[in-house]
Amino acid sequence: MARKVVITGLGATTPIGGDVPTMWQNALKGVSGARTLEDEWVAKYDLPVHFAARCSTPALDVLSRVEAKRMDPSTQFGVIAAREAWADSGIGEIDHDRLAVAFATGIGGVWTLLDAWDTLRDKGPRRVLPMTVPMLMPNGVAAAVSLDLGARAGAHTPVSACASGTEALHLGLDLIRSGKADVVVCGGAEAAIHPMPLAAFSSMQALSRRNDEPERASRPYDIDRDGFVMGEGAGALVLEAEEHAIARGARIYAELAGTSVTADAYHITAPDPEGLGATRALKAAMFDGRIQAEDVVHVNAHATSTPVGDKPEYTALRAALGTHVDNVAVSATKSQMGHLLGASGAVEAVLTVLAVYERKTPVTINLENQDPEIPLDVVTSVRDLPAGDIVALSNSFGFGGHNAVIAVRNV
């Protein structure tokens, strides 16, 4: 039988809280992290979208100036979340040769890359900073976390667009089950609120244009949803072999019971309208965790608030859970914090673990007229989850046809 893997530490920095306790309280309350952008570049480039969801605590309030200088903003967020998760786990002396990192990003150091390009054009090659390459590389965040914690059993960077953060947990589970590590710090980080990605996501009609009402723009499952809201931040989780956690008397939040990754092989950006790849991912994660549909009480949905994306996820949930889907409390937390791209899966995993541990569901805001084609039981005010054995799922899907699912069980 495979080694059981448990979650013993949580960390996050997000648009609705710069640490886990703050984020969790706000997620239960239902707040929006979206705000009008005051940056001069919004008008300068006449961007079609004037708002986004920035981290509520700036990285420079947490990191020293010198430390931050050597990190892309995405890495700054990742390191902040990883340090919180590590401290939260209470791990003391361990064998660092058995400690790994699986820390994802969707894009990597896009600020660093584009700043360096601006510097090259304005001031010439001599002024392009020598730290540019290690700061822009997508593995920069995994490398920084590995360096920070002294993790020597490998530092991995799964990249699968908006499924990246969830895929990091999939990899972390495998690393422990296969015996390659005893503890893995998993997570995802993203910092792409820069005019170029905003312009690019706008061009593909992916972003909401509700410029007059940023707080009401992210509205998964609402009939008037018109796109996602760009967010930023990071989430981190300490995964640990159960026997390792028990031996040190750790506080265990939940079991990471099963994970899966599938690919649509359907279209480079459009989700399969029948949700076949997502269905296979859900079924595979449940099979992996020996989970029956009836065990599932809560889903933290991918639900980005795009007109085309939200419905195939519903189709997949119904295909995987059958009629039991009607009894499942579904939360779409991107309604509150926007879409954190490669970090979203990690942050939503933190929320899913807390939902199981605290037996309470975070809420979905801005659901005024639920799309009749998506008849899910959407949580709009805090719901208690039942006593006894429960399972919660968290889905993430990414451009490229990536589907990733995790299943979290109480301990």
Added chain:
Amino acid sequence: MASNEEILAGLAEIVNEETGLAPEAVELDKSFTEDLDIDSISMMTIVVNAEEKFGVRIPDEEVKNLKTVGDAVSFIANAQA
């Protein structure tokens, strides 16, 4: 034209900005690598910032000869002369 004292003070400011070291720790006889623990990437950043600040050019092949803070001050002073 900056005096040696002005160059030292300017360098100390650049080193502080890059590494967080207190400016008064940046003294003429200190080795960048041995005493100030500055790695090659930080050194290149300091060199480029010094070039801009003092309006000089420090060729890449010269950087390895700048072992102490005093070496850098002398090089910049000569380059300005």
